[in-house]
Amino acid sequence: MKMENLIRFGEKFFDELEIAIYKNRDASVNIELNEVSTSALRERVVTVVRGVKDKKLGVSIVDTADEEKIKESIERAYKMAKLNKPDEKWISLPEPGKYRKPRKVDKELKEVSPDYFVELARKGIELAREEGIVVAGGGGGAEWRESLIINSHGINVSQEGGGAFFYIELVGMKEGRVTPGIFDFDAKLSLNLNVEEVIRKALQKVKWAFNVEKSKTEEAKVILEPEPISSLLTYALFPAFSGEKLVKGTTPLASKVNESISNELLTIYDDPLHELSINPVIADDEGVPTRKNVLVEKGIFNGFIWDNYWAKLQGLESTGNAKRSLNTGGISIGFHNVIIEKGKKSLEDLVGEIDHGYLVDGFQGAHSSNPDNGNFAVVANPAFLIKDGEVTGSTVFMMSGNIYELLPTLYEVSKEQRVLPFGGSMVVPAMAFENVRIAGK
Structure with missing residues (x-):
């Protein structure tokens, strides 16, 4: 079933209907006390149904993009709307508009493994440890997002993209003195993260902090x-x-x-x-x-x-x-x-x-x-x-x-x-x- 057909199905219940589907993929790693503590790959799909009947709003959320489950979610949203009080201020869902040209996306972010960030983390830990500095915490990862939003007024827009980041928290210890946690990071629309520069900036601040x-x-x-x-x-x-x-x-x-x-x-x-x-x-x-x-x-x-x-x-x-x-x-x-x-x-x-x-x-x-x-x-x-x-x-x-x-x-x-x-x-x-x-x- 196409999304337009789901909208038509929902219009049996609602005056206006919106369906939004989000797909997220996160590859990540965490650092604790000079070691890579955890790495993870998480994928999630969420569908949000928002419908209005006689100015009564009904919302239902389901963790799938399965069409039959979305139809059930539409019916559930309708039941919720009937229980709610009307919002007399409600006017309408938005109408279609003109979109700007999307930015080019780096598809490597969609497929990257947590292992990539494990290696970045180990590299960062090694650079800091060479200077005798404790890596108190940190982490890195990449998020890839896809979304589709459609409503009964003709909006139908999909988009995708993602970004990557790496951060570190250093603590210096010398002659009984302990510095506060020193934090630095990098973030980009690609996997080209500069771990060396992150560590260099953080180490400079640690030296000041002594x-x-x-x-x-x-x-x-x-x-x-x-x-x-x-x-x-x-x-x-x-x-x-x-x-x-x-x-x-x-x-x-x-x-x-x-x-x-x-x-x-x-x-x-x-x-x-x-x-x-x-x-x-x-x-x-x-x-x-x-x-x-x-x-x-x-x-x-x-x-x-x-x-x-x-x-x-x-x-x-x-x-x-x-x-x-x-x-x-x-x-x-x-x-x-x-x-x-x-x-x-x-x-x-x-x-x-x-x-x-x-x-x-x-x-x-x-x-x-x-x-x-x-x-x-x-x-x-x-x-x-x-x-x-x-x-x-x-x-x-x-x-x-x-x-x-x-x-x-x-x-x-x-x-x-x-x-x-x-x-x-x-x-x-x-x-x-x-x-x-x-x-x-």
Whole structure:
């Protein structure tokens, strides 16, 4: 039976129907205490049926793409819909749109064995152990994704692709001193992962970390590397870009469209087809075409992102930012690949221009930030002290404030960008801020 026939079968029960099939393949390896601890190959197929009858929504999930099982799932979704209350705000599922040309995919990612990442892990462990450094943890892997989304309004879109990553956590021990865990990684749309560079960068940070210096309470220049700035923005700022929050009145950006929230150094956009994206999707999880959505342009807030439901409530079009939970089948607003535009100076140059300041490589507690007002309180660890243009040692400090007060103090952005595969695809440079209030520990 073709998918169109399944839609026609479902229309016997529903006014509108959507069927989404996801096939995922993950090859992975984990590292614990200088050894490869586990390797695994996981394959999963999930079909989500979402139907609407008299404005009542029914959802059913089944772990197969078998046609008969999908028909049973459609009937089950109908039974669920009858039990639910109508959503009087419901308008309709999305209509077909025009898709951009998909990125070329590397089919090697579809077939790679966990053994490939076992060898990468062993190589990384060997390089670190040669320097007498403990490999506390790490891992690597490749994910291959295929999806098909079809609905009763004519959407019928399929896509495939994948990415690979490798990460390591090192701990140095010398003369009774133990460094904090030092983390580094690489992520690409291919298997061409640079393990040597990951280890080299991590080892450099471990060497800095051996010389521990106390921080003090002061205002100073602070450079946030890609991982900490991405975690801070993910929790303190990015949720405020959601159209759902605008409708519900819970975003501090409600009256800030076309107003400055930073300065001309900051440009942020969401674009899954960016050249460095490891999530190059042409459609979101409702089958709506994805596009480049500029959120902040030279410090000016441009507007919100939408899925189909919340956009239609406002008389708008979806921006192609629907994300589906495979646990519940529900749709929410989310990003595909956030890019923070790069600057013109290297990170090395940014460090070299600071007489006294800090380089932060990680934040603890960013997840507790409040996106409804932008407040945050984090621990910078690991962090490194900069004196006379050189990193001289490691330190730890508290950093708290409000993201909308921090962003205008941005004074430089690095020309290097890193691809962050954790918690979604992001492409992020290092960002330097001045007059940052820190509390020494």
